[in-house]
Amino acid sequence: MKFQHIAVAALASTALVAVSGQAFAAPKTLKWAHVYEVSEPYHTCAVAASDLLAQATEDRYNIEVFPASSLGKEVDINEGLGLGTVDIIYTGQLFAGRSYGPIAIGGAPFMFRDYDHWDKYRNSDLFADMAKGYEDASGNHITSMTYYGQRHVTSNVEINTPADMENLKIRVPNAPLYMMFPQAVDANPTPIAFAEVYLALQQGTVDAQENPLPTIQAKKFYEVQDYITLTGHISDALMTIVGGPTWGSMTPEDQEALDKVLDQTAECASEQIIQKEADLVQWFKDNGVTVNEVDRTPFREATMKLHNGPDATWDQETYDRLQAIK
Secondary structure (H helix, E strand, O other), X not given: OHHHHHHHHHHHHHHHHHHHHXXXXXXXXXXXXXXXXXXXXXXXXXXHHHHHHHHXXXXXXXEEEXXXXXXXXXXXXXXXXXXXXXXEEEEXXXXXXXXXXXXXXXXXXXXXXXXXXXXXXXXXXXXXXHHHHHHHHHOOEEEEEEEEEEEEEEXXXXXXXXHHHOOOEEEEOOOHHHHHXXXXXXXXXXXXXXXXXXXXXXXXXXOEEEEOHHHHHHOOHHHHXXXXXXXXXXXXXXXXXXXXXXXHHOOHHHHHHHHHHHXXXXXXXXXXXXXXXXXXXXXXXXXXXXXXXXXXXXXXXXXXXXXXXXXXXXXXXXXXXXXOOO
């Protein structure tokens, strides 16, 4: 009888340990990779998402953020989603377009009339359809769109008209559609990885680059460029994408929680970028940079001729649906 009591006690103790182990299991840490600086809203809002996710999932998940290309360049982290080496990334629409061409349309130059047009697009049935197409093609899941800002040209030569950009060697991201605007104005687009742009400008490997004002400030491109020309040629965005292996391993409840937290994170960063865009023109002027406020019409007209040309990765119906959004 004594041995029976001991056995029962041992079984009870084992069960208690098992239950306690489940109750106090360490949270799974999701790796969120991106190529932006720690000072930028994309990063600071992503860092804040960890506590939000832990709270929403009762500590089953949290997030560790890897900024500034620390887990690889943009092409690398996109590939990492499917491999499971990263769980979440920010990426440009044109990089996502490598897996599903139509979704790149949102990153094409002069595709949107203004911020309101872009905002309605990201909440539209058209974007939902394309996100589904991307998921079917890649296996990865798009949760959110973050406003990246209007892309402008920085250079060491003054630009007032498209003719001033002829033969200008301008750095662009390594995705084909980023070349559409330079080609439309007869410039010479040169793909260079984001982490290498400052040095390329400093050494004269390229004469110019293009990015939104908050990025120009954060990456300090203004230190090695004399002019900012407000071309506003792309109303750009970052997609937040969860890798297929990670998304598929989560329960529906945890998927919903992650989706909601990443949407909140997108709004956090978008609001800060909008405010920064409003403030930075004067900031650059105060720091000795010449800011050209040009007539965008001739730049736009030159580029729109290429919208449905050989480089388009979308069909006419998709283009017409986007332009019809009011």
